[in-house]
Amino acid sequence: MFNIPAIVFENTRIVWISLFISFMIVILLSKINIKRILLIFISIFISIFILLQISPNSLTRLKSISDISYQNQSNYERLLMWQSATNMFIDHPIYGVGIDNYYNEYIHNYRSPLSREKQHHPHNVLLTFLSETGLLGTFGYVTLFLYLFYHSIKTYIKNYNIFALAYLACLISFTINSLTDSIFSQIGYGKCTTFFWIITGLYFYINNHISIKYKKYI
Structure with missing residues (x-):
């Protein structure tokens, strides 16, 4: 938890998105009552608001997520590479x-005339x-990740194994992050x-040797 503010201030926007979605899914799937879920949601939004106010640069980065104009090189360049x-x-x-x-094919045969970067992926x-x-x-x-998702979801549904839920959150974050970066064997x-x-x-x-289940909070 202490590392999360540091990760946020790195200003990697896809990490913000993946963390937010993972947290939401974990909270919604957890065996906790509605009041606690609402309290957690409110706490998260307040924390995000405070962090963004502390770092104006982070706020600027957040606003740029949907900007795909030529002036926003980071986003526009990704569209060209895709x-x-x-x-x-x-x-x-x-x-x-x-x-x-x-990289060789990209530079010599497929690079757009509008591109301003020479990326290796x-x-x-x-x-x-x-x-x-x-x-x-x-x-x-694709088969590998479909199986990993299937296994973790099935395991969690079967016995509410906390490790399966944690691993599912990792998978979701990793997959979302993979949408804008080549972070798998690259x-x-x-x-x-x-x-x-x-x-x-x-x-x-852990799944094969330890059996830990959620307790239902009242």
């Missing part, structure tokens, strides 16, 4: 352009897999992938 990656996939739908070949995990490995490679990635993000596998391994180990 378009380039989509075009790669359309041209090479089965096998993609090859693992680690995105399209800032989207799904588009990274589609452009580099096509449908064959992407099938494995350049500069190896540690994120390693940490993800550590959490996944701990989840399955």
Whole structure:
């Protein structure tokens, strides 16, 4: 919990969104009464308001989330990269352009004339897999995460296992963050992938050896 303000002040907007959605889902799925849920919601919104007032730059970043104009380079550049990656996939739908070949293809064949950056990935995990490995490679990635979601949801519904709910929140945050960054086995993000596998391994180990259920709060 002490790290959350630090994460917020990093001003990575997708992290704000993923944390907010994960918290909301965890709260709604938790076995707590309506009054406590409302109290938690109010506390979260008040905390967000205070944090944004303390950091004007964070408030500016928040307002820029929906700005896709050319002047907002961060957002506009992502749209151009997503378009380039989509075009790669359309041209090479089965096998993609090859693992680690995105950058070369992007620079020489698919980069938009409006682009102002030379990125090594399209800032989207799904588009990274589609452009580099096509449908064959992407099938494995999608199947893996569908299974992880299915397993954690099924486990939580079956016995209200607190670890399953925590892991589900991690999956949701990781997946949302993957929409605007290539954080799964990509350049500069190896540690994120390693940490993800550590959490996944701990989840399955704990799930198989420890049985902890939520108590219903009154």
